Amino acid sequence: MSPEHASSRLIHDYTRGETGIAADELWALESHLETCGYCRDRLAKAVAVEAPGIVTLLGSVRSDLESRLDNAEPMPFRRRRWARLPTWVTPVMGPWLVMIVSLPLVALLLDVAAPGFGRVPLVLLLAPVLPLAGVATAWSRGLDPAHELVVSTPRAGLNLLLRRTTAVLALLVPTLLLSGWLTGVTVAQWLLPSLAFTTTALALGSVMDISLAAAALGSVWAVLILAPALVTNRAPLVLQPERLPVWGVLFALGAGVVLVRKDAYSLLKDPHRS
Template identity: 50%
Template sequence: MRDKEGAGPVVVHASARLVEGYVRGGGALAADEVWAVEAHLEGCAECRGRLADVVAGSAPEVAALSDAVWAGLVPELEAVAPVRRRRLRWSAWATPAMAPWLAMVLAVTVLAWVLDVVGPGSGEVSWVLLLAPVLPVCGVAASWSRGLDPAYELTASTPRAGLQLVLRRTASVLAVVVPALLVGGWATGVMAVQWLLPCLAFTSMTLALGGVIGVTRAAVALVVAWAGVVAVPTLAAHRTAFALQADGLPVWGLVLALCAGVVFARRGAYTVLGAHR
Protein backbone atom coordinates (compact mmCIF):
# COMPACT_ATOMS: atom_id res chain seq x y z
CA MET A 1 0.00 0.00 0.00
CA ARG A 2 1.10 3.61 -0.51
CA ASP A 3 0.09 6.82 1.22
CA LYS A 4 -1.26 9.80 -0.62
CA GLU A 5 -1.49 13.01 1.36
CA GLY A 6 -3.92 15.68 0.29
CA ALA A 7 -5.77 18.52 1.91
CA GLY A 8 -7.79 16.11 4.00
CA PRO A 9 -6.80 12.99 5.94
CA VAL A 10 -4.24 10.50 4.60
CA VAL A 11 -5.75 8.10 2.06
CA VAL A 12 -4.17 4.66 1.63
CA HIS A 13 -4.35 3.26 -1.90
CA ALA A 14 -3.40 -0.09 -3.36
CA SER A 15 0.19 -0.22 -4.59
CA ALA A 16 1.10 -0.92 -8.20
CA ARG A 17 2.28 -4.41 -7.20
CA LEU A 18 -1.09 -5.25 -5.67
CA VAL A 19 -3.08 -3.91 -8.61
CA GLU A 20 -0.92 -5.72 -11.19
CA GLY A 21 -0.95 -8.92 -9.16
CA TYR A 22 -4.74 -8.74 -8.85
CA VAL A 23 -5.03 -8.42 -12.64
CA ARG A 24 -2.66 -11.33 -13.29
CA GLY A 25 -4.43 -13.64 -10.83
CA GLY A 26 -3.28 -17.24 -10.68
CA GLY A 27 -1.82 -16.98 -7.20
CA ALA A 28 0.14 -13.79 -7.83
CA LEU A 29 -1.25 -12.44 -4.54
CA ALA A 30 -1.91 -14.13 -1.22
CA ALA A 31 -5.55 -14.76 -0.34
CA ASP A 32 -5.64 -12.03 2.31
CA GLU A 33 -4.15 -9.53 -0.15
CA VAL A 34 -6.82 -10.38 -2.74
CA TRP A 35 -9.57 -9.82 -0.16
CA ALA A 36 -7.99 -6.53 0.94
CA VAL A 37 -7.70 -5.25 -2.65
CA GLU A 38 -11.31 -6.20 -3.46
CA ALA A 39 -12.62 -4.51 -0.31
CA HIS A 40 -10.61 -1.36 -1.11
CA LEU A 41 -11.76 -1.27 -4.74
CA GLU A 42 -15.39 -1.15 -3.63
CA GLY A 43 -14.98 2.35 -2.24
CA CYS A 44 -12.04 3.81 -4.18
CA ALA A 45 -12.78 5.18 -7.66
CA GLU A 46 -9.14 6.17 -8.19
CA CYS A 47 -7.87 2.62 -7.71
CA ARG A 48 -10.65 1.26 -9.91
CA GLY A 49 -9.42 3.61 -12.63
CA ARG A 50 -5.84 2.42 -12.16
CA LEU A 51 -7.08 -1.16 -12.32
CA ALA A 52 -8.84 -0.44 -15.62
CA ASP A 53 -5.64 1.08 -17.04
CA VAL A 54 -3.59 -1.98 -16.03
CA VAL A 55 -6.17 -4.33 -17.53
CA ALA A 56 -6.22 -2.38 -20.80
CA GLY A 57 -2.42 -2.40 -21.01
CA SER A 58 -1.47 -5.90 -19.82
CA ALA A 59 -4.61 -7.95 -20.51
CA PRO A 60 -6.35 -6.55 -23.63
CA GLU A 61 -8.38 -9.73 -24.03
CA VAL A 62 -9.89 -9.19 -20.58
CA ALA A 63 -10.65 -5.57 -21.44
CA ALA A 64 -12.32 -6.65 -24.69
CA LEU A 65 -14.40 -9.22 -22.83
CA SER A 66 -15.41 -6.64 -20.20
CA ASP A 67 -16.41 -4.14 -22.90
CA ALA A 68 -18.50 -6.77 -24.65
CA VAL A 69 -20.27 -7.72 -21.43
CA TRP A 70 -20.99 -4.10 -20.55
CA ALA A 71 -22.29 -3.43 -24.06
CA GLY A 72 -24.92 -6.09 -23.45
CA LEU A 73 -25.66 -5.12 -19.86
CA VAL A 74 -26.03 -1.35 -20.18
CA PRO A 75 -29.38 -1.43 -22.06
CA GLU A 76 -30.79 -3.91 -19.54
CA LEU A 77 -29.52 -1.94 -16.54
CA GLU A 78 -31.00 1.28 -17.86
CA ALA A 79 -34.39 -0.43 -18.16
CA VAL A 80 -34.34 -1.61 -14.54
CA ALA A 81 -35.66 0.70 -11.83
CA PRO A 82 -32.94 1.73 -9.34
CA VAL A 83 -32.90 -0.15 -6.06
CA ARG A 84 -34.10 1.88 -3.11
CA ARG A 85 -31.37 2.85 -0.67
CA ARG A 86 -33.38 1.55 2.28
CA ARG A 87 -33.24 -2.02 0.94
CA LEU A 88 -29.48 -1.82 0.61
CA ARG A 89 -29.14 -0.77 4.23
CA TRP A 90 -31.45 -3.58 5.40
CA SER A 91 -29.51 -6.19 3.42
CA ALA A 92 -26.31 -5.09 5.17
CA TRP A 93 -27.83 -5.93 8.56
CA ALA A 94 -30.20 -8.83 7.98
CA THR A 95 -31.61 -11.26 5.43
CA PRO A 96 -35.22 -12.03 4.46
CA ALA A 97 -34.70 -15.54 5.86
CA MET A 98 -34.38 -14.06 9.35
CA ALA A 99 -37.89 -12.57 9.37
CA PRO A 100 -39.90 -15.75 10.09
CA TRP A 101 -37.36 -16.87 12.71
CA LEU A 102 -37.50 -13.53 14.48
CA ALA A 103 -41.29 -13.71 14.39
CA MET A 104 -41.07 -17.16 15.95
CA VAL A 105 -38.72 -15.87 18.66
CA LEU A 106 -41.18 -13.09 19.48
CA ALA A 107 -44.04 -15.60 19.61
CA VAL A 108 -42.06 -17.84 21.99
CA THR A 109 -41.31 -14.80 24.18
CA VAL A 110 -45.01 -13.97 24.40
CA LEU A 111 -45.80 -17.61 25.18
CA ALA A 112 -43.17 -17.65 27.94
CA TRP A 113 -44.71 -14.52 29.44
CA VAL A 114 -48.19 -16.10 29.33
CA LEU A 115 -46.91 -19.26 31.02
CA ASP A 116 -45.26 -17.16 33.73
CA VAL A 117 -48.48 -15.28 34.41
CA VAL A 118 -51.23 -17.88 34.08
CA GLY A 119 -49.44 -21.23 33.78
CA PRO A 120 -49.43 -23.89 36.50
CA GLY A 121 -46.64 -23.51 38.99
CA SER A 122 -46.25 -19.85 38.13
CA GLY A 123 -43.62 -18.17 40.24
CA GLU A 124 -41.46 -21.27 40.84
CA VAL A 125 -39.58 -21.18 37.54
CA SER A 126 -39.69 -18.22 35.18
CA TRP A 127 -40.06 -19.24 31.55
CA VAL A 128 -38.80 -15.85 30.42
CA LEU A 129 -35.66 -16.36 32.48
CA LEU A 130 -35.29 -19.94 31.28
CA LEU A 131 -35.56 -19.14 27.56
CA ALA A 132 -33.83 -15.73 27.45
CA PRO A 133 -30.29 -17.08 26.86
CA VAL A 134 -31.25 -19.25 23.87
CA LEU A 135 -33.83 -17.07 22.09
CA PRO A 136 -31.33 -14.78 20.31
CA VAL A 137 -29.18 -17.78 19.46
CA CYS A 138 -32.00 -19.13 17.26
CA GLY A 139 -32.08 -15.88 15.31
CA VAL A 140 -28.29 -15.82 14.95
CA ALA A 141 -28.35 -19.40 13.63
CA ALA A 142 -31.02 -18.48 11.09
CA SER A 143 -29.00 -15.48 9.91
CA TRP A 144 -26.18 -17.78 8.73
CA SER A 145 -28.14 -20.88 7.72
CA ARG A 146 -27.14 -22.30 4.34
CA GLY A 147 -30.57 -23.90 3.89
CA LEU A 148 -32.60 -20.78 4.75
CA ASP A 149 -30.75 -18.08 2.82
CA PRO A 150 -30.89 -18.45 -0.98
CA ALA A 151 -28.03 -15.94 -1.30
CA TYR A 152 -25.86 -17.68 1.29
CA GLU A 153 -22.96 -18.62 -1.00
CA LEU A 154 -22.90 -15.16 -2.60
CA THR A 155 -23.03 -13.32 0.74
CA ALA A 156 -20.57 -15.54 2.60
CA SER A 157 -17.94 -15.28 -0.16
CA THR A 158 -17.87 -11.48 -0.43
CA PRO A 159 -14.90 -9.53 0.99
CA ARG A 160 -17.11 -7.93 3.66
CA ALA A 161 -18.61 -11.19 4.91
CA GLY A 162 -16.26 -11.40 7.87
CA LEU A 163 -16.74 -10.46 11.51
CA GLN A 164 -18.30 -7.09 10.63
CA LEU A 165 -21.27 -8.70 8.88
CA VAL A 166 -21.58 -11.41 11.56
CA LEU A 167 -21.80 -8.71 14.25
CA ARG A 168 -24.29 -6.69 12.19
CA ARG A 169 -26.66 -9.61 11.83
CA THR A 170 -26.24 -10.52 15.48
CA ALA A 171 -27.05 -6.92 16.45
CA SER A 172 -30.18 -7.00 14.27
CA VAL A 173 -31.33 -10.13 16.12
CA LEU A 174 -30.67 -8.59 19.53
CA ALA A 175 -32.46 -5.38 18.48
CA VAL A 176 -35.64 -7.45 18.10
CA VAL A 177 -35.22 -9.97 20.92
CA VAL A 178 -33.97 -7.73 23.75
CA PRO A 179 -36.94 -5.29 23.73
CA ALA A 180 -39.37 -8.23 23.70
CA LEU A 181 -37.57 -9.83 26.64
CA LEU A 182 -37.46 -6.47 28.41
CA VAL A 183 -41.24 -6.22 28.23
CA GLY A 184 -41.68 -9.85 29.25
CA GLY A 185 -39.27 -9.53 32.15
CA TRP A 186 -40.91 -6.34 33.36
CA ALA A 187 -44.37 -7.95 33.19
CA THR A 188 -43.25 -10.98 35.18
CA GLY A 189 -41.09 -9.13 37.70
CA VAL A 190 -37.74 -10.57 36.55
CA MET A 191 -34.82 -8.16 36.91
CA ALA A 192 -33.41 -7.08 33.56
CA VAL A 193 -29.83 -7.92 34.45
CA GLN A 194 -30.90 -11.43 35.47
CA TRP A 195 -31.85 -12.35 31.89
CA LEU A 196 -29.86 -9.79 29.87
CA LEU A 197 -26.42 -10.91 31.01
CA PRO A 198 -27.01 -14.62 30.24
CA CYS A 199 -28.59 -13.57 26.94
CA LEU A 200 -25.53 -11.58 25.86
CA ALA A 201 -23.09 -14.16 27.23
CA PHE A 202 -24.79 -17.03 25.39
CA THR A 203 -24.81 -15.03 22.16
CA SER A 204 -21.11 -14.19 22.46
CA MET A 205 -20.44 -17.86 23.24
CA THR A 206 -22.19 -18.79 19.99
CA LEU A 207 -20.00 -16.41 18.00
CA ALA A 208 -16.82 -17.58 19.73
CA LEU A 209 -17.57 -21.24 19.08
CA GLY A 210 -18.85 -20.33 15.62
CA GLY A 211 -15.37 -19.21 14.61
CA VAL A 212 -14.29 -22.84 15.05
CA ILE A 213 -17.20 -25.03 13.91
CA GLY A 214 -19.51 -22.54 12.17
CA VAL A 215 -22.11 -20.19 13.62
CA THR A 216 -25.15 -22.37 12.89
CA ARG A 217 -23.55 -25.53 14.26
CA ALA A 218 -22.41 -23.67 17.37
CA ALA A 219 -25.92 -22.32 17.95
CA VAL A 220 -27.50 -25.77 17.65
CA ALA A 221 -24.89 -27.34 19.96
CA LEU A 222 -25.34 -24.68 22.65
CA VAL A 223 -29.14 -24.81 22.54
CA VAL A 224 -29.02 -28.61 22.97
CA ALA A 225 -26.52 -28.25 25.82
CA TRP A 226 -28.67 -25.61 27.53
CA ALA A 227 -31.75 -27.80 27.26
CA GLY A 228 -29.97 -30.84 28.69
CA VAL A 229 -27.91 -29.18 31.42
CA VAL A 230 -30.17 -26.35 32.60
CA ALA A 231 -33.70 -26.30 31.17
CA VAL A 232 -34.80 -29.91 31.70
CA PRO A 233 -33.31 -30.27 35.23
CA THR A 234 -34.83 -26.91 36.22
CA LEU A 235 -38.32 -27.92 35.06
CA ALA A 236 -37.99 -31.37 36.61
CA ALA A 237 -36.94 -29.99 40.01
CA HIS A 238 -39.37 -27.02 39.89
CA ARG A 239 -36.51 -24.90 41.18
CA THR A 240 -34.44 -22.20 39.49
CA ALA A 241 -30.96 -23.48 38.68
CA PHE A 242 -27.84 -21.67 39.89
CA ALA A 243 -27.15 -20.52 36.31
CA LEU A 244 -30.38 -18.49 36.42
CA GLN A 245 -30.02 -17.07 39.91
CA ALA A 246 -28.59 -13.69 40.82
CA ASP A 247 -25.56 -15.40 42.41
CA GLY A 248 -24.60 -16.74 38.98
CA LEU A 249 -24.41 -13.33 37.31
CA PRO A 250 -20.66 -12.84 37.92
CA VAL A 251 -20.04 -16.13 36.12
CA TRP A 252 -22.10 -14.92 33.14
CA GLY A 253 -20.14 -11.66 33.14
CA LEU A 254 -16.87 -13.60 33.03
CA VAL A 255 -18.18 -15.80 30.18
CA LEU A 256 -19.23 -12.70 28.24
CA ALA A 257 -15.82 -11.06 28.64
CA LEU A 258 -13.89 -14.22 27.73
CA CYS A 259 -16.01 -15.01 24.68
CA ALA A 260 -15.87 -11.42 23.45
CA GLY A 261 -12.08 -11.63 23.74
CA VAL A 262 -12.04 -14.87 21.77
CA VAL A 263 -14.21 -13.37 19.03
CA PHE A 264 -11.89 -10.37 18.73
CA ALA A 265 -8.73 -12.50 18.82
CA ARG A 266 -10.05 -14.85 16.13
CA ARG A 267 -11.74 -12.20 14.00
CA GLY A 268 -9.93 -13.46 10.91
CA ALA A 269 -11.70 -16.83 11.19
CA TYR A 270 -15.03 -15.30 10.17
CA THR A 271 -13.78 -14.58 6.65
CA VAL A 272 -13.62 -18.34 6.02
CA LEU A 273 -16.70 -19.72 4.28
CA GLY A 274 -17.03 -22.58 6.78
CA ALA A 275 -17.46 -20.13 9.66
CA HIS A 276 -20.86 -19.15 8.28
CA ARG A 277 -22.33 -22.62 8.24
Protein backbone atom coordinates in the same frame (compact mmCIF):
# COMPACT_ATOMS: atom_id res chain seq x y z
CA MET B 1 -2.48 -0.42 1.87
CA SER B 2 -2.10 3.23 2.86
CA PRO B 3 -5.06 5.15 4.38
CA GLU B 4 -5.40 7.15 1.11
CA HIS B 5 -4.84 4.67 -1.72
CA ALA B 6 -3.98 1.04 -2.38
CA SER B 7 -0.32 0.18 -2.87
CA SER B 8 1.01 -0.68 -6.32
CA ARG B 9 1.93 -4.16 -5.09
CA LEU B 10 -1.60 -4.87 -3.93
CA ILE B 11 -3.11 -3.58 -7.19
CA HIS B 12 -0.61 -5.72 -9.13
CA ASP B 13 -1.39 -8.89 -7.11
CA TYR B 14 -5.13 -8.30 -7.35
CA THR B 15 -4.94 -7.83 -11.11
CA ARG B 16 -3.03 -11.06 -11.58
CA GLY B 17 -5.42 -12.98 -9.32
CA GLU B 18 -2.78 -13.85 -6.75
CA THR B 19 -4.14 -16.24 -4.13
CA GLY B 20 -1.68 -15.18 -1.45
CA ILE B 21 -3.46 -11.93 -0.60
CA ALA B 22 -4.62 -11.98 3.03
CA ALA B 23 -8.38 -12.01 3.54
CA ASP B 24 -8.37 -8.73 5.46
CA GLU B 25 -6.27 -7.04 2.75
CA LEU B 26 -8.61 -8.32 0.05
CA TRP B 27 -11.64 -7.06 1.96
CA ALA B 28 -10.03 -3.67 2.52
CA LEU B 29 -9.01 -3.33 -1.13
CA GLU B 30 -12.43 -4.15 -2.56
CA SER B 31 -14.11 -1.84 -0.05
CA HIS B 32 -11.67 0.93 -1.02
CA LEU B 33 -12.24 0.40 -4.74
CA GLU B 34 -15.96 1.00 -4.28
CA THR B 35 -15.35 4.59 -3.19
CA CYS B 36 -12.03 5.56 -4.81
CA GLY B 37 -12.17 6.45 -8.52
CA TYR B 38 -8.42 7.04 -8.64
CA CYS B 39 -7.61 3.46 -7.59
CA ARG B 40 -10.27 2.09 -9.94
CA ASP B 41 -8.52 3.89 -12.79
CA ARG B 42 -5.19 2.40 -11.67
CA LEU B 43 -6.77 -1.04 -11.58
CA ALA B 44 -8.25 -0.60 -15.07
CA LYS B 45 -4.85 0.41 -16.46
CA ALA B 46 -3.18 -2.51 -14.73
CA VAL B 47 -5.73 -4.94 -16.15
CA ALA B 48 -5.22 -3.55 -19.65
CA VAL B 49 -1.45 -4.10 -19.39
CA GLU B 50 -1.18 -7.32 -17.37
CA ALA B 51 -4.41 -9.13 -18.28
CA PRO B 52 -5.44 -8.09 -21.80
CA GLY B 53 -7.48 -11.26 -22.12
CA ILE B 54 -9.89 -9.95 -19.49
CA VAL B 55 -10.34 -6.70 -21.41
CA THR B 56 -11.11 -8.66 -24.56
CA LEU B 57 -13.57 -10.89 -22.71
CA LEU B 58 -15.36 -7.93 -21.13
CA GLY B 59 -15.57 -6.21 -24.50
CA SER B 60 -17.17 -9.22 -26.14
CA VAL B 61 -19.62 -9.69 -23.27
CA ARG B 62 -20.55 -5.99 -23.35
CA SER B 63 -21.09 -6.10 -27.10
CA ASP B 64 -23.29 -9.18 -26.81
CA LEU B 65 -25.31 -7.72 -23.95
CA GLU B 66 -25.85 -4.41 -25.70
CA SER B 67 -27.34 -6.11 -28.74
CA ARG B 68 -29.64 -8.21 -26.56
CA LEU B 69 -30.71 -5.32 -24.34
CA ASP B 70 -31.59 -3.22 -27.37
CA ASN B 71 -34.08 -5.89 -28.46
CA ALA B 72 -35.41 -6.72 -25.00
CA GLU B 73 -38.81 -5.50 -23.82
CA PRO B 74 -38.71 -3.40 -20.64
CA MET B 75 -40.07 -5.10 -17.56
CA PRO B 76 -43.02 -3.41 -15.84
CA PHE B 77 -42.02 -1.51 -12.73
CA ARG B 78 -43.12 -3.11 -9.49
CA ARG B 79 -42.46 -1.66 -6.11
CA ARG B 80 -41.04 -4.37 -3.91
CA ARG B 81 -41.92 -4.46 -0.28
CA TRP B 82 -38.35 -5.19 0.78
CA ALA B 83 -36.60 -3.00 -1.78
CA ARG B 84 -35.25 -0.55 0.78
CA LEU B 85 -34.03 -3.09 3.30
CA PRO B 86 -30.28 -3.01 3.98
CA THR B 87 -28.31 -5.66 2.12
CA TRP B 88 -27.48 -7.39 5.40
CA VAL B 89 -31.14 -8.13 6.14
CA THR B 90 -32.75 -11.08 4.35
CA PRO B 91 -36.54 -10.89 3.81
CA VAL B 92 -36.84 -14.67 4.24
CA MET B 93 -35.85 -14.20 7.89
CA GLY B 94 -39.16 -12.45 8.61
CA PRO B 95 -41.32 -15.42 9.69
CA TRP B 96 -38.48 -16.85 11.77
CA LEU B 97 -37.90 -13.54 13.51
CA VAL B 98 -41.59 -13.32 14.35
CA MET B 99 -41.46 -16.81 15.84
CA ILE B 100 -38.32 -16.04 17.89
CA VAL B 101 -39.78 -12.80 19.25
CA SER B 102 -43.05 -14.59 20.04
CA LEU B 103 -41.39 -17.19 22.29
CA PRO B 104 -40.74 -14.88 25.26
CA LEU B 105 -44.29 -13.54 24.91
CA VAL B 106 -45.66 -17.08 25.10
CA ALA B 107 -43.47 -17.73 28.14
CA LEU B 108 -44.77 -14.50 29.68
CA LEU B 109 -48.37 -15.60 29.16
CA LEU B 110 -47.64 -18.93 30.86
CA ASP B 111 -45.93 -17.22 33.78
CA VAL B 112 -48.81 -14.74 34.22
CA ALA B 113 -51.73 -17.09 33.51
CA ALA B 114 -50.35 -19.99 35.55
CA PRO B 115 -48.26 -18.55 38.39
CA GLY B 116 -48.26 -21.91 40.12
CA PHE B 117 -46.70 -23.57 37.08
CA GLY B 118 -43.30 -23.20 38.68
CA ARG B 119 -41.23 -21.13 41.05
CA VAL B 120 -38.81 -20.33 38.23
CA PRO B 121 -40.17 -17.94 35.59
CA LEU B 122 -40.13 -19.60 32.20
CA VAL B 123 -38.91 -16.31 30.73
CA LEU B 124 -35.74 -16.61 32.82
CA LEU B 125 -35.10 -20.17 31.64
CA LEU B 126 -35.54 -19.32 27.95
CA ALA B 127 -33.96 -15.86 27.79
CA PRO B 128 -30.28 -16.94 27.92
CA VAL B 129 -30.56 -19.14 24.83
CA LEU B 130 -33.17 -17.31 22.74
CA PRO B 131 -30.46 -15.12 21.12
CA LEU B 132 -28.89 -18.35 19.84
CA ALA B 133 -31.89 -18.79 17.58
CA GLY B 134 -31.27 -15.27 16.32
CA VAL B 135 -27.60 -16.02 15.67
CA ALA B 136 -28.51 -19.16 13.74
CA THR B 137 -31.15 -17.28 11.78
CA ALA B 138 -28.78 -14.43 10.97
CA TRP B 139 -26.36 -16.71 9.14
CA SER B 140 -28.54 -19.61 8.04
CA ARG B 141 -27.93 -21.06 4.60
CA GLY B 142 -31.58 -22.02 4.24
CA LEU B 143 -32.95 -18.56 5.11
CA ASP B 144 -30.83 -16.58 2.66
CA PRO B 145 -31.30 -17.32 -1.05
CA ALA B 146 -28.02 -15.51 -1.76
CA HIS B 147 -26.08 -17.26 1.02
CA GLU B 148 -23.48 -18.89 -1.20
CA LEU B 149 -22.86 -15.63 -3.04
CA VAL B 150 -22.65 -13.66 0.20
CA VAL B 151 -20.22 -15.93 2.03
CA SER B 152 -17.93 -16.10 -1.01
CA THR B 153 -17.25 -12.36 -1.02
CA PRO B 154 -14.45 -10.82 1.08
CA ARG B 155 -16.88 -8.32 2.61
CA ALA B 156 -19.02 -11.11 4.08
CA GLY B 157 -16.84 -11.43 7.16
CA LEU B 158 -17.34 -10.52 10.78
CA ASN B 159 -18.79 -7.10 9.95
CA LEU B 160 -21.78 -8.54 8.10
CA LEU B 161 -22.27 -11.30 10.67
CA LEU B 162 -22.34 -8.80 13.54
CA ARG B 163 -24.78 -6.59 11.66
CA ARG B 164 -27.20 -9.44 11.07
CA THR B 165 -26.90 -10.62 14.67
CA THR B 166 -27.47 -7.08 15.95
CA ALA B 167 -30.57 -6.74 13.76
CA VAL B 168 -32.05 -9.86 15.35
CA LEU B 169 -31.10 -8.84 18.89
CA ALA B 170 -32.59 -5.39 18.36
CA LEU B 171 -35.98 -7.08 17.99
CA LEU B 172 -35.52 -9.75 20.66
CA VAL B 173 -33.97 -7.81 23.55
CA PRO B 174 -36.85 -5.30 24.02
CA THR B 175 -39.29 -8.21 24.17
CA LEU B 176 -37.16 -9.91 26.80
CA LEU B 177 -36.89 -6.67 28.76
CA LEU B 178 -40.66 -6.33 28.85
CA SER B 179 -41.23 -9.99 29.71
CA GLY B 180 -38.58 -9.95 32.43
CA TRP B 181 -39.98 -6.75 33.97
CA LEU B 182 -43.51 -8.16 34.10
CA THR B 183 -42.35 -11.41 35.70
CA GLY B 184 -39.94 -9.83 38.17
CA VAL B 185 -36.76 -11.11 36.50
CA THR B 186 -33.89 -8.65 36.75
CA VAL B 187 -32.06 -7.68 33.57
CA ALA B 188 -28.69 -8.94 34.80
CA GLN B 189 -30.10 -12.42 35.43
CA TRP B 190 -30.71 -13.07 31.73
CA LEU B 191 -28.73 -10.41 29.87
CA LEU B 192 -25.23 -11.57 30.86
CA PRO B 193 -26.00 -15.26 30.10
CA SER B 194 -27.54 -14.18 26.79
CA LEU B 195 -24.46 -12.18 25.81
CA ALA B 196 -22.20 -15.02 26.93
CA PHE B 197 -24.07 -17.56 24.78
CA THR B 198 -24.14 -15.19 21.80
CA THR B 199 -20.41 -14.46 21.84
CA THR B 200 -19.63 -18.14 22.45
CA ALA B 201 -21.68 -19.11 19.40
CA LEU B 202 -19.88 -16.48 17.31
CA ALA B 203 -16.51 -17.68 18.63
CA LEU B 204 -17.31 -21.28 17.71
CA GLY B 205 -18.48 -19.99 14.35
CA SER B 206 -14.87 -19.17 13.46
CA VAL B 207 -14.09 -22.89 13.29
CA MET B 208 -17.46 -24.45 12.40
CA ASP B 209 -20.85 -23.57 10.94
CA ILE B 210 -22.44 -20.90 13.14
CA SER B 211 -25.92 -22.41 12.92
CA LEU B 212 -24.58 -25.74 14.15
CA ALA B 213 -22.70 -24.02 16.97
CA ALA B 214 -25.85 -22.22 18.09
CA ALA B 215 -27.89 -25.44 17.90
CA ALA B 216 -25.29 -27.33 19.93
CA LEU B 217 -25.18 -24.71 22.68
CA GLY B 218 -28.98 -24.54 22.79
CA SER B 219 -29.23 -28.32 23.07
CA VAL B 220 -26.74 -28.41 25.93
CA TRP B 221 -28.75 -25.77 27.80
CA ALA B 222 -32.03 -27.60 27.19
CA VAL B 223 -30.68 -30.94 28.45
CA LEU B 224 -28.53 -29.81 31.37
CA ILE B 225 -30.40 -26.74 32.64
CA LEU B 226 -33.89 -26.25 31.21
CA ALA B 227 -35.23 -29.79 31.59
CA PRO B 228 -33.93 -30.36 35.16
CA ALA B 229 -35.30 -26.96 36.24
CA LEU B 230 -38.76 -27.80 34.92
CA VAL B 231 -38.70 -31.24 36.55
CA THR B 232 -37.40 -30.16 39.97
CA ASN B 233 -39.17 -26.79 39.98
CA ARG B 234 -35.99 -25.15 41.24
CA ALA B 235 -33.97 -22.26 39.93
CA PRO B 236 -30.75 -23.45 38.26
CA LEU B 237 -27.59 -22.68 40.18
CA VAL B 238 -26.04 -21.19 37.06
CA LEU B 239 -28.67 -18.43 37.08
CA GLN B 240 -28.22 -17.45 40.71
CA PRO B 241 -27.01 -13.83 41.21
CA GLU B 242 -23.68 -14.98 42.63
CA ARG B 243 -22.93 -16.72 39.32
CA LEU B 244 -23.20 -13.50 37.27
CA PRO B 245 -19.43 -12.79 37.40
CA VAL B 246 -18.84 -16.17 35.76
CA TRP B 247 -21.18 -15.23 32.92
CA GLY B 248 -19.34 -11.94 32.59
CA VAL B 249 -16.04 -13.79 32.22
CA LEU B 250 -17.53 -16.13 29.60
CA PHE B 251 -18.87 -13.14 27.68
CA ALA B 252 -15.46 -11.45 27.74
CA LEU B 253 -13.69 -14.66 26.65
CA GLY B 254 -16.12 -15.17 23.77
CA ALA B 255 -15.74 -11.58 22.62
CA GLY B 256 -11.96 -11.91 22.87
CA VAL B 257 -11.92 -15.02 20.68
CA VAL B 258 -14.13 -13.29 18.10
CA LEU B 259 -11.74 -10.34 17.92
CA VAL B 260 -8.62 -12.51 17.75
CA ARG B 261 -10.06 -14.70 15.00
CA LYS B 262 -11.87 -11.93 13.09
CA ASP B 263 -10.14 -12.86 9.82
CA ALA B 264 -11.59 -16.39 9.96
CA TYR B 265 -15.09 -15.03 9.32
CA SER B 266 -14.05 -13.91 5.84
CA LEU B 267 -13.49 -17.57 4.99
CA LEU B 268 -16.66 -19.11 6.34
CA LYS B 269 -17.24 -22.61 5.02
CA ASP B 270 -20.43 -24.06 3.68
CA PRO B 271 -21.16 -27.09 5.90
CA HIS B 272 -22.96 -28.82 3.03
CA ARG B 273 -19.77 -28.97 0.98
CA SER B 274 -16.88 -31.29 1.48
